[in-house]
Amino acid sequence: MKKTVDIESYLPPLLKREHIARIEDNLLLVGDRRKYPWELTHVACRTVDDIAKAIRDMVTQGGGPLQVAMTTLRFVARQIQHGELPDKPNVFIEVANTLKATRPTNTTMARTLQELVAEIGQWYVCDGMRDVHSDDLVGYVDQIIDRKEASFDADYDMMSDIGSHLIPDGTGILTTCFAEHTFLLSLAKATQEGKRFTVYVPETRPYLQGARLTAPSLQAMGLEVFVITDGMGAHFMETSEIGIYMSAADLVTMDGTVVNKVGTLANAICARHYHIPYHVFAMSPDPTKATRDDIVMEERDGNEVLRCGSAPTTLATLKGRYPAFDIIRNEFVEGIITPKGWYKPSEIGKAYRT
Amino acid sequence: MKKTVDIESYLPPLLKREHIARIEDNLLLVGDRRKYPWELTHVACRTVDDIAKAIRDMVTQGGGPLQVAMTTLRFVARQIQHGELPDKPNVFIEVANTLKATRPTNTTMARTLQELVAEIGQWYVCDGMRDVHSDDLVGYVDQIIDRKEASFDADYDMMSDIGSHLIPDGTGILTTCFAEHTFLLSLAKATQEGKRFTVYVPETRPYLQGARLTAPSLQAMGLEVFVITDGMGAHFMETSEIGIYMSAADLVTMDGTVVNKVGTLANAICARHYHIPYHVFAMSPDPTKATRDDIVMEERDGNEVLRCGSAPTTLATLKGRYPAFDIIRNEFVEGIITPKGWYKPSEIGKAYRT
Numbered sequence: 001m002k003k004t005v006d007i008e009s010y011l012p013p014l015l016k017r018e019h020i021a022r023i024e025d026n027l028l029l030v031g032d033r034r035k036y037p038w039e040l041t042h043v044a045c046r047t048v049d050d051i052a053k054a055i056r057d058m059v060t061q062g063g064g065p066l067q068v069a070m071t072t073l074r075f076v077a078r079q080i081q082h083g084e085l086p087d088k089p090n091v092f093i094e095v096a097n098t099l100k101a102t103r104p105t106n107t108t109m110a111r112t113l114q115e116l117v118a119e120i121g122q123w124y125v126c127d128g129m130r131d132v133h134s135d136d137l138v139g140y141v142d143q144i145i146d147r148k149e150a151s152f153d154a155d156y157d158m159m160s161d162i163g164s165h166l167i168p169d170g171t172g173i174l175t176t177c178f179a180e181h182t183f184l185l186s187l188a189k190a191t192q193e194g195k196r197f198t199v200y201v202p203e204t205r206p207y208l209q210g211a212r213l214t215a216p217s218l219q220a221m222g223l224e225v226f227v228i229t230d231g232m233g234a235h236f237m238e239t240s241e242i243g244i245y246m247s248a249a250d251l252v253t254m255d256g257t258v259v260n261k262v263g264t265l266a267n268a269i270c271a272r273h274y275h276i277p278y279h280v281f282a283m284s285p286d287p288t289k290a291t292r293d294d295i296v297m298e299e300r301d302g303n304e305v306l307r308c309g310s311a312p313t314t315l316a317t318l319k320g321r322y323p324a325f326d327i328i329r330n331e332f333v334e335g336i337i338t339p340k341g342w343y344k345p346s347e348i349g350k351a352y353r354t
Numbered sequence: 355m356k357k358t359v360d361i362e363s364y365l366p367p368l369l370k371r372e373h374i375a376r377i378e379d380n381l382l383l384v385g386d387r388r389k390y391p392w393e394l395t396h397v398a399c400r401t402v403d404d405i406a407k408a409i410r411d412m413v414t415q416g417g418g419p420l421q422v423a424m425t426t427l428r429f430v431a432r433q434i435q436h437g438e439l440p441d442k443p444n445v446f447i448e449v450a451n452t453l454k455a456t457r458p459t460n461t462t463m464a465r466t467l468q469e470l471v472a473e474i475g476q477w478y479v480c481d482g483m484r485d486v487h488s489d490d491l492v493g494y495v496d497q498i499i500d501r502k503e504a505s506f507d508a509d510y511d512m513m514s515d516i517g518s519h520l521i522p523d524g525t526g527i528l529t530t531c532f533a534e535h536t537f538l539l540s541l542a543k544a545t546q547e548g549k550r551f552t553v554y555v556p557e558t559r560p561y562l563q564g565a566r567l568t569a570p571s572l573q574a575m576g577l578e579v580f581v582i583t584d585g586m587g588a589h590f591m592e593t594s595e596i597g598i599y600m601s602a603a604d605l606v607t608m609d610g611t612v613v614n615k616v617g618t619l620a621n622a623i624c625a626r627h628y629h630i631p632y633h634v635f636a637m638s639p640d641p642t643k644a645t646r647d648d649i650v651m652e653e654r655d656g657n658e659v660l661r662c663g664s665a666p667t668t669l670a671t672l673k674g675r676y677p678a679f680d681i682i683r684n685e686f687v688e689g690i691i692t693p694k695g696w697y698k699p700s701e702i703g704k705a706y707r708t
Contacts, residue, residue, distance in 0.1 A: 037669050176585075200675075203659070203667060205559065205583040211660070211668040219672060227659055227667075227674045229559040230585035231530075231617025235680050238619060263585025265592060266620045273623050305557070305581055306565070308662035313557060313581075314565040315391050318573060320581045321554075326589050 007153045007181070010188045012217035013040055015181060017149070020064055021071035026082070028075045030054045030068055033061060033209075037216035048072060048095050055102040058207065062248065063180045063283070066109045069099045070145050073116055077141035087137070089124040092117045104296045105259060105325050106250040108284045112148070119144050152283075155339035159281060160185030162337045163246065166279055169195040171243030174233055174271075177204045177261035178213040179248035182281035182337065186246070187223055197243075198224045200236055202263060206304045206322065209261070230263050234270040245271045245278040249336070252285040254353050256330035256345020257292045265326035268333065277334035285338055285352040298324045361507045361535070364542045366571035367394055369535060371503070374418055375425035380436070382429045384408045384422055387415060387563075391570035402426060402449050409456040412561060416602065417534045417637070420463040423453045424499050427470055431495035441491070443478040446471045458650045459613060459679050460604040462638045466502070473498050506637075509693035513635060514539030516691045517600065520633055523549040525597030528587055528625075531558045531615035532567040533602035536635040536691065540600070541577055551597075552578045554590055556617060560658045560676065563615070584617045588624040599625045599632040603690070606639040608707050610684035610699020611646045619680035622687065631688035639692055639706045652678045 008016055019031040019040065028051055029042035043059045045051040051072055055065045076095050079085045096113040103109060123140050163186025167173065175183060187199065199218055204210035211227050218225040228236070236242045245267055251259035258264075258280050271278045289295060305320030307313055330345035340351050362370055373385040373394065382405055383396035397413045399405040405426055409419045430449050433439045450467040457463060477494050517540025521527065529537060541553065553572055558564035565581050572579040582590070590596045599621055605613035612618075612634050625632045643649060659674030661667055684699035694705050 202585065203559065205557070205585070208667050211672075215672050216669050219669070225672065226656070227672055229617070229659055229676075230583055231556065231559070231620055232675070232677065234620035234623055235616050235677055236675075238681065239677075262589050263583070266585055266588035266624050269588055269627050270620055270623050273627075302580070305583055308667065309665055311663055311665050313562050313662065315570050315573070318565075318569050318579065318581055321586070321590075322583075323586065323589055323593075327592065 012220040020067040164189035233267040237274040249282040252282040253289040254349040258328040366574040518543035587621040591628040603636040606636040607643040608703040612682040
């Protein structure tokens with residue numbers, strides 16, 4: 001078995017686990033992606049409701065809520081130990097439901113929570129477990145989360161091996177939004193292999209995740225990067241400056257349909273026109289979603305489009321629209337990189353359907 | 355002959371001729387599109403160099419520089435009359451060259467100036483003309499510009515008849531940047547004909563011409579409008595909310611290649627994929643440009659992408675790219691609306707080649 005590398009050492013500050021979410025005293029600190037790259041600060045949460053609000057308010061986004069959710073389970077175990085919450089399995093189930101409701105489209109957090117809460121529930125149904133695993137609830141929950149985190153690290157490591165292999169030498173790489181661990185590790189490994197490339201990062205309006213999160217993170221990793229506007233992807237395909245398009249996915253259904261940040265669809269359609277491959281990193285294709293008809297789409301407040309940071313971009317009397325995600329038909333996707341390996345979209349169902 | 359309507363009465367404040375450029379005392383006032391929609395103000399220019407700087411600094415854009423250039427010729431005639439500039443034909447030629455240099459890609463202003471300056475030159479080569487046309491240089495130049503402006507108004511009127519006819523009833527119309535007179539008049543006429551539609555306006559980063567100029571202008575005209583981000587065009591095509599795509603063109607070459615604001619290409623490629631027609635308003639296809647190889651492309655300072663208004667969108671240590679225009683191959687264009695009528699891109703050469 002391949003030795004797992006120390007993922008954290010490759011990652012830029014924003015993606016280090018202790019920045020995404022950590023427990024300090026009786027608080028859970030959620031890394032504030034809204035203030036990055038100007039500040040590397042946190043929002044301090046006292047309760048699970050505070051944490052859910054932080055996720056809803058976009059303090060963290062993308063893969064952030066998953067890590068926050070796992071840390072929240074550790075946090076809840078500590079609150080139970082201190083007598084601040086009742087010592088009942090229902091507490092974990094309710095916490096999971098509260099967190100799940102914050103993100104209807106990306107189902108990775110929801111499914112991971114379900115699995116972890118079921119495992120934590122063993123603590124309550126089977127007294128014998130207590131001696132086997134740990135002396136106390138906190139230790140028991142920590143063990144479960146540690147194991148899950150290590151499993152995610154192993155997935156990141158494997159998926160980024162595939163990603164780095166797919167990156168051509170001497171090309172431009174287009175991405176969208178903030179594709180996080182798997183994409184950034186792929187770039188780090190491709191660089192180590194001696195490949196040279198430039199990353200074209202659309203700013204990703206309205207929240208500017210590309211400009212604020214991706215571009216500074218790539219720069220912190222020593223990579224060459226250009227910030228572009230969201231309408232420029234096709235331009236740099238036409239000029240032959242882009243050789244590959246790579247993004248994360250918020251959801252992949254069993255027919256290989258990809259859901260990702262709005263703006264991805266236009267790039268995917270244009271990439272196919274220019275014969276540029278589009279590869280998607282998907283931590284967890286969702287076996288419960290057969291086709292696009294099963295996707296719950298999140299349309300956010302259209303007013304968010306009418307400002308940039310705190311500054312208005314036009315009159316407040318106007319109306320905006322903000323569909324948060326695009327649904328990308330499998331015909332536009334060259335391949336999906338998953339913890340089980342690389343698949344054509346049409347093969348995802350066979351690999352993941354339960 | 356069709357009676358020309360009073361174009362100005364249909365137009366929103368931003369496009370009224372007196373706002374785009376007007377002479378007051380010894381100043382030429384250029385309407386400041388950078389401050390719209392919050393303020394309807396002007397930049398006061400004392401010299402032709404001031405005017406050229408205002409155009410370079412994006413005080414006006416799109417079709418604005420053409421109107422500013424025509425008003426500049428009136429302004430120069432007055433300066434000559436007041437003895438502030440020498441009374442020589444070379445003065446007009448130099449003024450035209452200074453203004454032309456401010457916009458290398460959009461050639462309509464350059465060609466219009468060339469034509470007008472040649473006509474003004476008649477004043478100097480043929481003394482007999484003076485009695486026929488006017489008593490003084492100012493009156494002579496004003497007559498020439500009045501005639502040209504009336505000719506543009508007639509073009510706008512005719513082209514917007516075609517545009518309004520092309521708009522389907524009960525649909526969404528996608529546009530890009532600020533397509534000005536022809537597009538806005540098309541919408542006004544379509545509304546008068548009883549058609550109902552919603553206009554989807556991409557904000558058009560980095561300068562936000564869509565959010566700041568197009569959307570408030572459409573709202574001022576009483577139309578239903580949604581501001582969206584530049585990456586959302588394909589999204590609303592996929593959801594069947596868009597039935598037609600319409601934009602202006604900064605340049606059309608004789609093989610039907612269209613040049614327009616960056617972001618247009620992605621929408622045009624996606625529109626073809628969804629079988630949505632893309633129609634282009636082109637005031638003046640350029641007979642001197644045979645193909646895309648003859649296009650001079652303007653790449654602006656990449657730092658402009660790193661801010662929104664005066665606020666930075668990311669770290670100043672990053673690099674941006676800002677190709678101002680897209681080149682759209684004729685295969686993505688359904689039709690081009692010109693002062694000579696509607697043409698398939700492949701027919702433009704026959705209609706316009708001299």
